[in-house]
Each structure stands twice: as structure tokens, then as C-alpha cells.
Amino acid sequence: MSITISKDEIKRYLKLTIISEITLLREKTRLFEKKYGCTFLDFEKNIKTAEKERFEIWDDYIEWKAYTEKVSELKKKLKAVEHAKKIKVI
DSSP: OOOOOOHHHHHHHHHHHHHHHHHHHHHHHHHHHHHHTSOHHHHHHHHHHOSSOOHHHHHHHHHHHHHHHHHHHHHHHHHHHHTOSOOOOO
């Protein structure tokens, strides 16, 4: 049996997969924005300049930062897929 898939179909599939991951991560970051009433950058500034260290807030910071960095990474990957000239299937 033979299956034929175009380059555009592969790119569309990859893009949808990445976009769905970004959407899930953005929802998680929105929960933190709602919880703390600020953006990640504002939260990061506040936590780094706070006089008293609170571990539960640092735990949220670490998690929020990981989500934010992963979204940035996925956006770069999405651009790479959009501009891919060659696709190799192995």
C-alpha cells in the first residue's frame, strides 16, 4: 500500500500540532496572569526585588517561566516550519 502526502500537508500538520501546544501553554500562563494580576515580566521583576522570599511564589515563578520559554521556543519552531523549503521524512 502506498500513501502520498504533500509537503504542504506535512507543514499544515506540524503547524497545527505546534499551535495546539502553544494554545495549551498560553492558557496555563493566563491562569498565572489572573492569579497575580500582572504579566510574567512584571511578576519576575516583583519577585526578584521582594524583600521576603516566599517559596510557593518562587514555585509559581519557575513554572510560569518554563511555560513562557516553551512558548517562545515553539514560536521559533513554527516560523521554521512555515519557511521550510525541504522536508525529509524518515
